[in-house]
Amino acid sequence: MKMSLTDPFLLTPAEAAAADRETDASGIPIFHLMQQAGFAVAAEALRHFAQAERFVVLCGPGNNGGDGFVAASALRRAGANVSIHLAGRPEELTGAARLAWLEAQTPAQSFSSYQPHPGDVIIDAIFGAGLSRDVPPEVTDLITRVREVGCPVLAVDLPSGIDGLTGQVRGAAFQAQRTVTFVARKPGHVLMPGRIYCGEISLAPIGMPTRIARRHARTVSVNDPRAWKAAINVQQGDTHKYKRGHLAVFSGGPSHTGAARMTASAGLCAGAGLVTLASPPDATLVNACAMTAVMVREIADLQDLKMWWASGKISAAVIGPGFGVGEGLRSYVHASAARPMVLDADAITAFAERPDELFALAAGSEPRQILTPHEGEFARLFPDLAADKTIGKLERAKRAAERAHAVIVYKGADTVIAAPDGRLLINENAPAWLATAGSGDVLAGIAGANLAQGIPAFEAAAAAVWLHGEAGNKAGVGMTAEDLIRHIPAALEDLLSWCRL
Numbered sequence: 001m002k003m004s005l006t007d008p009f010l011l012t013p014a015e016a017a018a019a020d021r022e023t024d025a026s027g028i029p030i031f032h033l034m035q036q037a038g039f040a041v042a043a044e045a046l047r048h049f050a051q052a053e054r055f056v057v058l059c060g061p062g063n064n065g066g067d068g069f070v071a072a073s074a075l076r077r078a079g080a081n082v083s084i085h086l087a088g089r090p091e092e093l094t095g096a097a098r099l100a101w102l103e104a105q106t107p108a109q110s111f112s113s114y115q116p117h118p119g120d121v122i123i124d125a126i127f128g129a130g131l132s133r134d135v136p137p138e139v140t141d142l143i144t145r146v147r148e149v150g151c152p153v154l155a156v157d158l159p160s161g162i163d164g165l166t167g168q169v170r171g172a173a174f175q176a177q178r179t180v181t182f183v184a185r186k187p188g189h190v191l192m193p194g195r196i197y198c199g200e201i202s203l204a205p206i207g208m209p210t211r212i213a214r215r216h217a218r219t220v221s222v223n224d225p226r227a228w229k230a231a232i233n234v235q236q237g238d239t240h241k242y243k244r245g246h247l248a249v250f251s252g253g254p255s256h257t258g259a260a261r262m263t264a265s266a267g268l269c270a271g272a273g274l275v276t277l278a279s280p281p282d283a284t285l286v287n288a289c290a291m292t293a294v295m296v297r298e299i300a301d302l303q304d305l306k307m308w309w310a311s312g313k314i315s316a317a318v319i320g321p322g323f324g325v326g327e328g329l330r331s332y333v334h335a336s337a338a339r340p341m342v343l344d345a346d347a348i349t350a351f352a353e354r355p356d357e358l359f360a361l362a363a364g365s366e367p368r369q370i371l372t373p374h375e376g377e378f379a380r381l382f383p384d385l386a387a388d389k390t391i392g393k394l395e396r397a398k399r400a401a402e403r404a405h406a407v408i409v410y411k412g413a414d415t416v417i418a419a420p421d422g423r424l425l426i427n428e429n430a431p432a433w434l435a436t437a438g439s440g441d442v443l444a445g446i447a448g449a450n451l452a453q454g455i456p457a458f459e460a461a462a463a464a465v466w467l468h469g470e471a472g473n474k475a476g477v478g479m480t481a482e483d484l485i486r487h488i489p490a491a492l493e494d495l496l497s498w499c500r501l
């Protein structure tokens with residue numbers, strides 16, 4: 001089991017700036033933090049780029065540039081060949097960055113005078129958490145020239161051009177081989193494409209008291225069991241099957257049964273006590289022949305469904321995988337309003353023309369629904385949010401959850417889980433090969449199993465996304481969705497060990 005030793009909390013750029021100010025006010029000057037930051041960068045440069053013929057430190061106008069001056073001085077003292085290029089004029093520097101510049105006592109050249117050369121290692125200290133708009137043309141130009149020569153880049157805090165809040169590229173960005181960040185990672189380190197641009201990330205504590213940093217980290221965390229393990233029943237494995245809930249999964253017609261079967265099998269492996277595949281009459285035979293541990297029950301129409309819910313025998317449901325988009329699906333969702341339910345795939349698309357109808361169903365109650373849109377489905381249900389280029393994935397997911405009164409699992413390599421009350425998590429344990437046919441059906445089944453066991457919707461969704469990623473890691477490259485299902489129990493074992501810690 002791979003356990004991360006770093007804290008799961010993230011600081012948005014605004015939170016990091018507020019934490020800096022509070023640290024300064026508490027008697028630890030920002031200049032002191034900057035020195036520690038610069039030393040950490042220099043140490044990382046010497047450790048990982050020992051082959052450098054020259055370190056070229058590119059310094060911007062703010063404190064990111066200040067970190068660069070400190071790093072440059074430290075590298076010089078260590079005997080390295082260093083040159084500094086500066087955006088603008090040194091007289092324009094202020095605050096701690098100005099102090100760092102004065103201490104560096106070095107001539108600085110302009111950005112435009114820098115000609116990248118093989119053997120150069122770039123220390124990118126142009127923009128960090130303070131990037132507030134697209135990078136200017138001279139920086140775009142520099143990024144292009146460095147890329148053309150292929151010089152390795154060590155980024156300070158963030159690769160310049162990556163937005164620390166959204167992970168988006170603002171005009172252009174350095175592709176770093178490594179990034180050294182401070183105190184805590186920012187969302188932009190975890191969200192795509194920022195995560196890719198950062199390369200290998202290391203974290204330097206730089207002397208900010210953890211209590212200050214933690215107090216400011218209010219917006220978002222990494223999806224790590226520490227965020228929700230309290231909601232997981234550790235006794236899960238030992239209890240009676242009826243206590244572990246009964247999950248209903250709705251199958252499509254006779255030629256569309258595979259997806260729901262995948263969901264049902266995943267639900268069983270993920271710990272639901274019982275799983276029933278609710279099948280239209282013409283698909284019952286197909287489903288019954290294919291399933292063993294999963295039960296099959298005929299649900300012919302709305303009346304059957306209402307009676308089933310009324311019997312109190314099912315605890316949660318998954319609808320959408322392979323069901324078929326149409327009025328039938330919408331009526332089933334209506335009949336299941338306010339029940340713990342995962343709406344996936346077709347269940348999302350079915351409401352594309354009338355999203356408000358779906359959102360109204362969940363209004364007023366505590367969130368019981370989990371919606372699991374990928375990029376395309378998200379845009380169908382929340383077209384305005386998807387089109388709004390001024391906000392990133394976190395804000396989109398947050399607003400969507402508020403609007404839908406539901407937990408949103410906004411899928412991707414950087415799946416974001418959002419609750420209507422504003423809680424946000426970014427998942428980072430999913431391997432690239434998880435993006436395979438049927439993978440989403442499996443995720444829906446795991447989430448359904450969690451709901452069936454009585455786990456609240458946000459925690460159920462977050463734990464499902466994490467388990468899905470862990471199972472994917474265990475199944476390994478080249479896996480199929482069936483392999484993924486077979487690896488859920490081992491992932492669950494890991495989760496229960498986490499929960500017992």
Ligand SMILES: NC(=O)C1=CN([C@@H]2O[C@H](COP(=O)(O)OP(=O)(O)OC[C@H]3O[C@@H](n4cnc5c(N)ncnc54)[C@H](O)[C@@H]3O)[C@@H](O)[C@H]2O)[C@H](O)CC1
Binds near residue numbers: 016126127135
């Ligand atoms: N606790 C910590 O993590 C510490 C981090 N440090 C470093 O400080 C930077 C953040 O510093 P800040 O001055 O707030 O921001 P930047 O240096 O990233 O840039 C601000 C600077 O740039 C101008 N600007 C922003 N965007 C653009 C643009 N697109 N084009 C032109 N100019 C732009 C803006 O107006 C400012 O002048 C953090 O990343 C760390 O590296 C501290 O060293 C100490 C503690």
Ligand SMILES: [K+]
Binds near residue numbers: 124125156
């Ligand atoms: K940078």
